[in-house]
Amino acid sequence: MKKIAVITSGGDAPGMNACIRAIVITAWQHDVEVIGFRHGFRGIVDDLNQPLHPDDMRLVSQRGGTFLKSSRYPEFREVARAKAAAKILDKHNISALLVIGGDGSFQGADHLAKYWQGQVIGIPGTIDNDLAGTDTTIGFSTAVDTAMEAIDRVRETAEAMARVFLIEVMGRHAGFIGLHAAIASSAEAMLLPELEPQPKLAEIADAILQARASFPDSSYVVVVSENLWPGGVAGLSTSLSKATGVTCHPCPLGHIQRGGRPNAQDRILAMQLGHAAVHAVLDGKSRIMIGLEQEHVVEVPLHLTFERDKPLDPRLVQLQLGLQGVNFASKKGTKTA
Ligand SMILES: Nc1ncnc2c1ncn2[C@@H]1O[C@H](COP(=O)(O)OP(=O)(O)O)[C@@H](O)[C@H]1O
Numbered sequence: 001m002k003k004i005a006v007i008t009s010g011g012d013a014p015g016m017n018a019c020i021r022a023i024v025i026t027a028w029q030h031d032v033e034v035i036g037f038r039h040g041f042r043g044i045v046d047d048l049n050q051p052l053h054p055d056d057m058r059l060v061s062q063r064g065g066t067f068l069k070s071s072r073y074p075e076f077r078e079v080a081r082a083k084a085a086a087k088i089l090d091k092h093n094i095s096a097l098l099v100i101g102g103d104g105s106f107q108g109a110d111h112l113a114k115y116w117q118g119q120v121i122g123i124p125g126t127i128d129n130d131l132a133g134t135d136t137t138i139g140f141s142t143a144v145d146t147a148m149e150a151i152d153r154v155r156e157t158a159e160a161m162a163r164v165f166l167i168e169v170m171g172r173h174a175g176f177i178g179l180h181a182a183i184a185s186s187a188e189a190m191l192l193p194e195l196e197p198q199p200k201l202a203e204i205a206d207a208i209l210q211a212r213a214s215f216p217d218s219s220y221v222v223v224v225s226e227n228l229w230p231g232g233v234a235g236l237s238t239s240l241s242k243a244t245g246v247t248c249h250p251c252p253l254g255h256i257q258r259g260g261r262p263n264a265q266d267r268i269l270a271m272q273l274g275h276a277a278v279h280a281v282l283d284g285k286s287r288i289m290i291g292l293e294q295e296h297v298v299e300v301p302l303h304l305t306f307e308r309d310k311p312l313d314p315r316l317v318q319l320q321l322g323l324q325g326v327n328f329a330s331k332k333g334t335k336t337a
């Protein structure tokens with residue numbers, strides 16, 4: 001019986017469990033046995049294997065996180081670790097490894113493929129959506145929903161108290177969550193690394209002061225990507241409060257964005273990609289990522305997913321820039337941000 005393995009690696013993302021379910025069920029339908037290794041690449045090296053059977057997949061899709069566990073394991077860059085992983089995979093007679101993760105995990109998979117003869121397939125699982133070759137990644141949609149709901153809550157108190165809030169969203173060095181959350185929550189401004197890697201304090205302060213002058217009774221919400229400002233939104237709020245004389249409140253959303261039940265879109269995406277990944281294995285494919293482009297499942301050479309940058313959708317950027325900060329008090333709709 002053919003045997004394949006699956007790991008979840010890097011930051012966990014809602015929908016990873018649904019993807020494992022689709023892999024296990026599809027594989028068993030084709031007489032392929034599946035084992036998981038817990039904790040990503042570390043689990044292969046340390047042989048933390050776990051047999052996976054369709055009967056155990058009944059109630060996993062609804063849960064966030066990953067029941068297989070994940071890890072960041074920088075030691076896997078070492079050739080010796082990749083060779084050790086190859087040995088373990090051969091010991092278990094594994095013919096293909098499916099890696100659910102982000103660009104780092106795919107670099108790890110590509111690294112392993114240099115020292116292991118089996119097939120290596122990547123499945124995009126990261127809340128950041130920062131992988132080239134796929135329109136979206138497992139977990140991104142849920143993370144945006146979570147950020148939006150959190151910002152909606154902040155908005156209510158901000159509006160009641162007529163306060164300025166700076167809300168920090170995740171994304172490592174990518175603004176996808178920031179852009180989508182800013183649009184969905186009708187933010188007054190957004191600070192994203194792709195738009196301005198080093199935003200100017202004076203410009204942000206001016207926009208706040210103009211908004212305060214036009215709408216003294218209203219809230220003002222800025223969505224800020226993490227790692228953009230030294231000291232994060234706490235540091236930025238302190239500097240802006242000083243520069244404007246208006247108290248600015250920091251609100252980092254943090255890991256709240258990574259947890260929670262996957263939404264329907266992420267569950268469906270996860271199952272589509274997991275199912276297609278098993279078929280790619282059966283077709284003898286290797287060193288590819290299974291992605292989704294314009295609603296269609298696609299296969300992309302693995303290296304292209306991490307060697308290229310994925311740009312923000314310029315139409316969505318323009319949409320938000322056009323809608324944010326318009327001064328409705330002015331007949332001409334003068335921009336205030
Ligand atoms: N260049 C690399 N060579 C080998 N393994 C890597 C490399 N980059 C990342 N990895 C492995 O992939 C894991 C996940 O990568 P990371 O960047 O943390 O998350 P993500 O896959 O979500 O981007 C790392 O902890 C490491 O084990």
Ligand SMILES: O=P(O)(O)OC[C@H]1O[C@](O)(COP(=O)(O)O)[C@@H](O)[C@@H]1O
Nearest residue numbers: 010011102126127128170171172258
């Ligand atoms: O939980 P950690 O290890 O501090 O990592 C935080 C990072 O992980 C993420 O949540 C997800 O990143 P990856 O999916 O690329 O691992 C980033 O948005 C964030 O910068």
